[in-house]
Amino acid sequence: DAGVIQSPRHEVTEMGQEVTLRCKPISGHDYLFWYRQTMMRGLELLIYFNNNVPIDDSGMPEDRFSAKMPNASFSTLKIQPSEPRDSAVYFCASSSGVRGNQPQHFGDGTRLSIL
C-alpha cells in the first residue's frame, strides 16, 4: 500500500517567493496533520484536518502560512511570502483516527531552504 506521499522532497527558493508543499494522505484516513521540524524547536504540529475540515491551526506560526484540504486525497501548505526562518523539514501525516491504536503515518518530508 502507498504511504503518505509528499512533494517536493526538496525545495530551495529565495526569500519573498511563494512556496507550496503538497501531501497525499493514505486512502481512507480521515485525519491529516502538518508538522514542522527544526533543530531548535524539534517537531511542532502546525495544523490538522478531520474529514477535510481544519480543526486546530493554533500551531501555524503566522498569517504567511496557510493550509487547505480541498478533498480527501490532497492537502497543501503554503507560505507567502517565505522567509529564511521558515527553512525546515515539513512533514505530513495521516491517521484513521486519534485513539492510541490509530497511529499517525508520516511522509518522507519536504526539506525547505529559503535563501
Next chain:
Amino acid sequence: GNSVTQMEGPVTLSEEAFLTINCTYTATGYPSLFWYVQYPGEGLQLLLKATKADDKGSNKGFEATYRKETTSFHLEKGSVQVSDSAVYFCALHSGGGADGLTFGKGTHLIIQP
C-alpha cells in the same frame, strides 16, 4: 499543557551494548504513548506504542513500559546493532481533545561497530 522530555543526545554506543533512552511526560487525561524512529532522510516511523498504564510496547527488539506512577516511557533494547542508528522520538497523544501528537525533541543514537 502537554509536554515530553527526552534525554539529550547524541548517544553513542558500541554494537551489542544495552540501550536506554529516557522519556518522561506531562499530560492531561490518560495519554497514549509512542516511540517513533527517524532514519536519515526519511520520515518518522512508528516503532512501538502503549495505550494504558503498565502496558509494554515492543517491536524489533525494542521495549518500553508505560509507567504512570513515574510518568515515564523509557525505551530499551538489550543488544543494539549498527542499523539501529537513527533519531528516536518519544510522543504522546492526550486524548483530551487535542488530536495532534506532542513530541519530545528527539535523541540521536549512533551505534559504532
